[in-house]
Amino acid sequence: MHPPAELSMSGVILAVDDSASMRQMVRHTLEGAGYKVVQAADGVEALERAKEGSVDLVLTDVNMPRMDGISLVRELRALASYKFVPMLVLTTESGQDTKLRGKQAGATGWLVKPFNPEQLLATIARVL
Amino acid sequence: MLASPIDTADTAEMQTARAWTPEQQIANMLELCGVQMESALQDSDVAVDALIKAFTSVAETARVMNSMAEQLPAEARQHIEQALNKQLDEITRQIAAAVVSFQFYDKLTQRLGHVRYSLSSLAQFVCDRAQSSERDQWRRLLNALRRLYRTEEERKIFEMITEGISVDLTTTTSDAQQPPKTGEIELF
Numbered sequence: 001m002h003p004p005a006e007l008s009m010s011g012v013i014l015a016v017d018d019s020a021s022m023r024q025m026v027r028h029t030l031e032g033a034g035y036k037v038v039q040a041a042d043g044v045e046a047l048e049r050a051k052e053g054s055v056d057l058v059l060t061d062v063n064m065p066r067m068d069g070i071s072l073v074r075e076l077r078a079l080a081s082y083k084f085v086p087m088l089v090l091t092t093e094s095g096q097d098t099k100l101r102g103k104q105a106g107a108t109g110w111l112v113k114p115f116n117p118e119q120l121l122a123t124i125a126r127v128l
Numbered sequence: 129m130l131a132s133p134i135d136t137a138d139t140a141e142m143q144t145a146r147a148w149t150p151e152q153q154i155a156n157m158l159e160l161c162g163v164q165m166e167s168a169l170q171d172s173d174v175a176v177d178a179l180i181k182a183f184t185s186v187a188e189t190a191r192v193m194n195s196m197a198e199q200l201p202a203e204a205r206q207h208i209e210q211a212l213n214k215q216l217d218e219i220t221r222q223i224a225a226a227v228v229s230f231q232f233y234d235k236l237t238q239r240l241g242h243v244r245y246s247l248s249s250l251a252q253f254v255c256d257r258a259q260s261s262e263r264d265q266w267r268r269l270l271n272a273l274r275r276l277y278r279t280e281e282e283r284k285i286f287e288m289i290t291e292g293i294s295v296d297l298t299t300t301t302s303d304a305q306q307p308p309k310t311g312e313i314e315l316f
Contacts, residue, residue, distance in 0.1 A: 019234045024180050025227050028187060063238075063278075092235055093278045094312065103316045112280075112311025114231035117224045123313055 009125055011056035012036045016046040016072065017090070018064040022113075026059065026090070029117040030124075043067025047075055055085060057128055062091040062098065070098075070105045077106035086127040090115060151260070155251035162244045162251075169240060176233050183226055190219045228310055235279065242276050249273065 013035045015026045020041075027037045038055065040046035042064040050058070058076065060069035067075075069089055076082040086108040093099075094112045102110055108127050111120065194216055197205070205212075249269065259265045270290060277286045288295050 019237070021176055021180050021230060022234045024184060025230055028184050029227060032187075032191065092238060092311075094280045095278055095283070098278065099314070107316060109313065109315040111313045113235060114228045114310050116310040117227050119310065119313060123315070127315065 009034050009121075009128065010036075011128060012038060012054065013124070014038045014040065014046060014049055014055040014058045014060075016040045016043065016058065016060035016064070016069065018042055018061065022061070026115075026120075029115075029120060032117075033121050035124075043069065043072035043075070046072050050076055050082065051079075054081075057124060058082075058085060058087040059090055059124075060087065062089060062093055062102070070102050070107075073102065073107050074105040086124075088123065088127065090120075149255075151254045151257060155255050158247045158251040162247045165240055165244055169237060172233075173237075176230075180230060183230070187223050190216075190223070239279065239282060242282065245276060246273050 013030050015023060015030065015037050016039075017023050017026065018041050023039050023041070027039065030037050038049050038053070040049050043060075044066040046058070046060065047067070049055070058073070060072055062069040069091065073087050073089070076085070076087065087106065088109045088111055089102050089107045090111045090113060091098075092113045099110050109123065111123065197208075197212055197216075200208075249272070253265075253269055254260050274286060274290075277283050285295055
């Protein structure tokens with residue numbers, strides 16, 4: 001049940017998604033691997049959480065009320081403390097245009113839902 | 129001054145008669161479909177939430193049992209190690225499969241939300257007779273709806289339908305016998 005040793009990590013991950021069930025799945029996967037998870041339901045809340053404390057990685061959805069994930073990445077990149085923090089986008093969107101917008105905003109990578117827990121953990125370990 | 133019940137009934141009847149147009153009937157039917165979908169989704173949300181809570185609880189129990197097994201004295205563990213590891217690997221595999229499957233509900237909610245928005249846009253569109261008789265306006269509506277469909281599956285179906293190709297769901301959807309397909313990963 002424990003993740004393989006190479007995937008047992010520590011660090012704080014900010015998980016952003018407007019779907020409660022998605023947040024549950026992400027939290028379950030990340031906490032199981034040893035990460036501490038801070039959750040937010042949209043970009044505005046995520047920005048507040050990010051400013052409150054230190055976050056090692058941001059994992060965000062794209063389509064959310066109030067502030068979308070790409071705007072969140074852009075806003076965070078403008079903060080000195082988040083200039084080099086890895087930011088992964090986890091979304092159902094696979095269109096090249098949106099992906100390019102994410103890349104230009106400063107995202108580190110793009111993951112299309114549904115995620116495979118093992119692959120998500122391996123990707124996070126790679127960019128952290 | 130309060131209206132008598134008879135006056136009220138007459139007014140309602142007159143209003144209904146005034147509002148009756150084929151376009152309004154189509155709009156009402158589309159609205160009915162949208163609300164039925166929304167209602168079913170709200171019921172499902174409650175059930176899925178309960179299911180996810182149960183799942184995370186079971187997964188957590190399995191994790192605790194694994195920790196307990198690791199603390200067994202080496203001698204005791206030796207006898208059961210192989211069988212135990214086999215069972216734990218199987219649980220890990222099943223949990224990972226469940227995590228992937230649960231995400232399809234999120235995708236379903238999102239896709240039905242797009243369908244609902246499309247129905248509502250169409251309802252408004254058909255009620256405007258001047259607009260709906262213009263071919264160019266239909267093209268604009270389709271373009272607006274195209275932007276709405278952002279997942280690969282939605283786009284594929286949208287393109288096929290708008291190009292007049294009949295959609296064979298056995299070729300556009302996943303094989304039910306195969307494990308659900310997970311998404312692609314790209315690092316920039």
